[in-house]
Each structure stands twice: as structure tokens, then as C-alpha cells.
Amino acid sequence: xxxxxxxxxxxxxxxxxxxxxxxxxxxxxxxxxxxxxxxxxxxxxxxxxxxxxxxxxxxxxxxxxxxxxxxxxxxxxxxxxxxxxxxxxxxxxxxxxxxxxxxxxxxxxxxxxxxxxxxxxxxxxxxxxxxxxxxxxxxxxxxxxxxxxxxxxxxxxxxxxxxxxxxxxxxxxxxxxxxxxxxxxxxxxxxxxxxxxxxxxxxxxxxxxxxxxxxxxxxxxxxxxxxxxxxxxxxxxxxxxxxxxxxxxxxxxxxxxxxxxxxxxxxxxxxxxxxxxxxxxxxxxxxxxxxxxxxxxxxxxxxxxxxxxxxxxxxxxxxxxxxxxxxxxxxxxxxxxxxxxxxxx
Amino acid sequence: xxxxxxxxxxxxxxxxxxxxxxxxxxxxxxxxxxxxxxxxxxxxxxxxxxxxxxxxxxxxxxxxxxx
Numbered sequence: 276x277x278x279x280x281x282x283x284x285x286x287x288x289x290x291x292x293x294x295x296x297x298x299x300x301x302x303x304x305x306x307x308x309x310x311x312x313x314x315x316x317x318x319x320x321x322x323x324x325x326x327x328x329x330x331x332x333x334x335x336x337x338x339x340x341x342x343x344x345x346x347x348x349x350x351x352x353x354x355x356x357x358x359x360x361x362x363x364x365x366x367x368x369x370x371x372x373x374x375x376x377x378x379x380x381x382x383x384x385x386x387x388x389x390x391x392x393x394x395x396x397x398x399x400x401x402x403x404x405x406x407x408x409x410x411x412x413x414x415x416x417x418x419x420x421x422x423x424x425x426x427x428x429x430x431x432x433x434x435x436x437x438x439x440x441x442x443x444x445x446x447x448x449x450x451x452x453x454x455x456x457x458x459x460x461x462x463x464x465x466x467x468x469x470x471x472x473x474x475x476x477x478x479x480x481x482x483x484x485x486x487x488x489x490x491x492x493x494x495x496x497x498x499x500x501x502x503x504x505x506x507x508x509x510x511x512x513x514x515x516x517x518x519x520x521x522x523x524x525x526x527x528x529x530x531x532x533x534x535x536x537x538x539x540x541x542x543x544x545x546x547x548x549x550x551x552x553x554x555x556x557x558x559x560x561x562x563x564x565x566x567x568x569x570x571x572x573x574x575x576x577x578x579x580x581x582x583x584x585x586x587x588x589x590x591x592x593x594x595x596x597x598x599x600x601x602x603x604x605x606x607x608x609x610x611x612x613x614x615x616x617x618x619x620x
Numbered sequence: 621x622x623x624x625x626x627x628x629x630x631x632x633x634x635x636x637x638x639x640x641x642x643x644x645x646x647x648x649x650x651x652x653x654x655x656x657x658x659x660x661x662x663x664x665x666x667x668x669x670x671x672x673x674x675x676x677x678x679x680x681x682x683x684x685x686x687x
Contacts, residue, residue, distance in 0.1 A: 295643075331643050334625055369628065398631055489635035489676045496673050507646070553644045559661065560645040563622075566658070566665045576669065614672045616665070618646050619623040 276430050278322045279351060280309045281344075281358040281374045283367040287327035292550040295366075297329035298336075299343040308415060312357070315423035320430055324351060326374070330366035331549070333373075340370070344377050353383055355430055360388035360418040361395060363410045363590055365548075368395025375403040384429045388418045391444070392593050400444045404435075407442055410590075493614050502580040502607050503531070504617040506588025507554065507561030508546030520547040521590040526599050528582035528606075536565035548589030549620055561618055580612055588619060622646055622668055630679040636671040638664060639683045649686070660686050 284294040286307045305313040305322040313322045326347060333340045348356070356378040358371035371387040372395040378385035379402060388406040389395050396405055406425060408418040421442050428435060438445040454461060461478070468475035493499045510518050511529060518527050537558035544551040544561055559565045562583055570576050584603055591599070607615060623629050624640040640646035641660065648661040667684035674680075 335642060337627075365628075366625070394628055394632065398628070487633055487635065489678070489680075492675045493672045496669050499672075549643050551644075553650060557645075557648070557650065560647050563647040563661050563665050566647075566661045569662070570665065570669075575666075616668045616672075617621045618640070619621055619625075619629065620643055620646055 276320045276354040277351065278316070278320055278426070278430075279347065279353040279356045280305060280312070280322045280325045281356065281371060282307055282309065282325055282327050283333075283361070283364070283370065284327060284329040285364075285367075287325065289327070289329075292548075295329040295331040295550060297327075298332050299326070299328045299340060301326050301347060308360070308419060312419045312423060315419055316426060320355075320427065322357075323353075328370065330364070330370065333370040334366045337373075341373070341377060344374055345381065348378060348381050348383060355426055356383055356385040357422055357426060358385065358387040360406075360408045360415065360422065361390075361393060362408055362412060362414070362418075363390040363393055365394050368393035369398060371395060372399030372403050372405065375399065375405075379403065386422060386425050386429060386443075388422050396444055401446055404429075404446070405444045407444060490614075496576060496614075497574065498577055499613040500578045500580060500611055501567075501576055502582075502584065502610070502612045502615040503562055503564065503567065504584040504603065504615050505562045505619075506586050507618060507620040508544045508551075508587030508589075509537075509542060509558060509562055509583065509585040510545050512541055512543050514543075514545055518545060518585070518587060520545050520587055523586050523588070523591055523599070524595050526584060526586040526603055528584050530581055531564060531579070531583045532581040534564065535568045537562060544620075546587045546589060546620060548587075554620075561620060563616075563618070580607075580610060584615075622664060626681055630681060633679055635676050635679055636668075636674070637679060637681050638668045638671055639681060640664065641686075652686075656687060660684075 284297050285291050288307050302325045306325040309322050309325050358374045361367040361371045368389040375385035375387050386404045388408045390408055390410045406421045465475050539556055542558040544554045554560045621629055621634045622638045622640045624643045626637050626639045629637045641649045647664050648657045663684040667682050671682045
């Protein structure tokens with residue numbers, strides 16, 4: 276049985292962020308984590324080709340990327356496509372989800388694996404089989420085992436068990452089956468467990484569907500108090516306050532009072548999630564202060580807040596992001612800020 | 621929000637999303653040369669200001685001109 280494996284540039288051994296712009300490529304046989312995965316799959320199933328693309332290239336050239344995947348599927352006629360595991364790598368999770376979605380649309384079974392907070396889960400969980408993985412490569416062994424087990428089931432046309440048994444994210448698909456007793460008895464049992472403070476499990480999970488209502492528009496931008504925020508990991512050169520490069524639980528503010536432009540000699544990005552070389556030659560790419568001061572001198576805007584807000588937005592837990600956002604908003608409100616521009620890398 | 625990965629921003633619910641150039645240089649493009657790069661950055665920031673002044677009811681994408 277022919278399997279195609281999709282890996283990003285890093286796991287395909289082509290390099291880290293500096294290789295993120297590499298275009299689509301296809302390699303014969305398994306590569307990187309595909310090698311132990313192939314061993315786990317056993318003799319009847321074989322990773323015959325490994326598809327790979329740089330995370331930036333795939334994200335920025337989506338149509339070309341999609342066409343490449345479709346072409347390979349049409350030509351090679353695989354029995355299964357495996358993507359990842361992507362752990363918490365956001366761009367990689369999204370491209371892995373996309374590869375599987377394309378595969379499914381062409382009638383080829385597929386499976387991928389990533390961490391629960393990977394944005395790929397949010398985007399693809401309904402249509403794609405996504406196994407739950409650890410946050411980082413420490414869980415590679417488990418991730419590959421789950422991938423191999425599920426792959427064998429898919430290739431053998433076995434019916435998959437429910438999500439919590441097989442280890443994938445629920446796809447909201449309902450199937451007929453029998454519960455151990457009628458609903459009234461099950462509800463009673465659940466209540467007794469809760470009263471006794473024993474471990475209990477709900478049958479119905481309510482998803483957090485909280486949508487944020489858009490803020491009303493600014494009526495007069497000329498007189499508005501505007502704050503500048505970046506998740507590009509902007510710091511004064513040398514990172515004096517030792518802002519962390521990833522998994523941030525806090526945010527920082529730096530004075531931009533009287534500063535007309537962000538000079539490469541004074542500022543840098545410490546973001547761990549993208550190649551910062553270009554931004555470090557011109558930090559205005561990640562906080563466009565030069566243009567905003569220009570607009571200020573022309574009267575287009577009149578009030579830029581004295582402190583720029585910065586955080587290194589990579590590997591940030593969703594729960595931390597929410598708290599950081601709320602905290603930033605609290606600070607901005609205390610400073611009578613009307614609106615903010617946030618540059619996200 | 622100004623970002624190059626705008627579809628992700630829209631999916632996760634950001635209300636006003638301005639399309640940035642690329643992940644490595646969101647607000648501009650060094651390949652354009654200094655003057656055109658600065659102009660591009662002006663277009664992006666102006667679009668951001670326009671977006672702030674626009675009523676939106678759901679995640680909305682704003683696309684600035686490059687040149």
C-alpha cells in the first residue's frame with residue numbers, strides 16, 4: 276500500500292527558519308520522522324514518497340501549494356496521506372490540515388497530528404482526522420505510534436472508534452450505538468459522582484463559541500489616541516528586560532517618545548518563530564513607527580501613545596493570550612487610548 | 621491587526637485585518653527599494669487607519685495597494 280508523507284522544511288531536514296521559504300519538493304522514501312514511522316507501519320505499508328514545503332512558502336503561496344499537492348496525488352495515486360506531526364508549529368499545522376483536506380476531497384484517506392492549541396485544529400478539525408499530540412517534539416514517539424495505529428486502521432478499512440478512544444479531536448460526527456443504560460439512569464449516576472466529588476465525564480461538551488463583537492469605528496481618527504502593539508518580539512537592542520523569545524506569559528512596553536523611526540542600531544526582534552534578519556535591518560517592518568511619525572507630522576493623526584507594546588507571539592498558549600490581551604486592554608484604557616494598531620508576524 | 625497570515629486572523633475572529641506583505645517583513649517589502657518600500661508601508665498604515673474608522677460586523681479583510 277502506497278503512503279505519501281507530508282513534512283515541513285524543518286522535519287524534512289532542510290533547515291529551520293532560514294529554510295522556511297523553500298518551495299514544494301518531493302523526495303523518494305521516508306525522511307526524518309518518516310523513517311521510524313515507516314518502521315512502525317510494518318512491511319505491508321510503505322511511505323513511498325515524502326512531500327515537503329517551507330512553512331512560509333506554503334502559507335504565502337497557498338494556490339501553488341494546493342496545486343502541487345493535487346498534482347502529486349493525481350500522479351501517484353496513494354492509498355493514504357499522513358501529514359506531520361506538527362506539534363504546536365502553527366504554520367505547519369495549518370499546511371498539514373490543508374494537505375489532508377485536499378486529500379479527502381480527492382477521495383484519499385488522510386490523517387495528521389498536532390497539539391490541541393495549534394491553529395490547524397481550529398481550522399480543520401471538522402473535516403480532517405487530527406490526532407492529539409504533545410506540544411513539542413518530546414512527544415514524537417507517542418505521536419508516531421498513534422499515527423501508525425490509525426493509519427493501519429484506515430488502510431485496512433476498519434471502522435474508527437470514538438474520538439476519545441482513538442486519540443483524535445472530535446469531528447462532531449454522530450453515530451448510532453448503545454449506551455449502558457437509559458438517559459435518566461446515566462444522569463443519576465453522573466449526579467451521584469458529582470456529589471461524591473468523584474471523577475465524572477459529561478456526555479455533552481459545550482464548545483467555547485465566544486465571538487468577539489467588533490469595536491465601533493473611530494469617528495475622528497485625526498484626534499484619536501492611537502497605541503502601537505506588536506507580537507513581533509520587538510525589544511531595545513540587547514533585550515535589557517530579558518523578554519522571552521517564545522511561550523510568553525507577559526507583555527512589555529517600551530518608550531517611543533520622541534523617536535521618529537526604529538533604527539536597526541537601537542532595536543531588534545527576538546521572536547523565535549520566524550527568520551528575523553530582514554526585520555532587524557529595519558524594525559519598522561514590525562512596528563511602522565517611521566510612517567506613523569510621518570503621518571503625525573502631516574496631521575493625519577495627532578496622538579501616538581508614548582509606549583509601544585511588545586510581546587513575542589510564538590507558542591503562546593491560548594489561555595495566556597487571552598489574559599495578555601485583557602491586560603493590555605486594561606492598560607490602554609487606563610491611558611485613555613481610543614484605538615490600536617497591532618502588527619502580527 | 622496587520623498580518624501576512626490574514627486568513628488565520630480572520631478564522632480566529634480578528635475584526636479588522638489588514639493584509640501585510642510577508643511574515644518576515646509585514647509592513648513593507650525591502651525588494652522594492654527604499655522609496656517604494658516606504659510608500660507601501662504608508663499604504664498599509666493608512667489602510668489600518670481607514671479600517672479603524674470603518675464599521676464592521678464580522679472579521680473583515682482590508683487589502684492595501686503595494687505601489
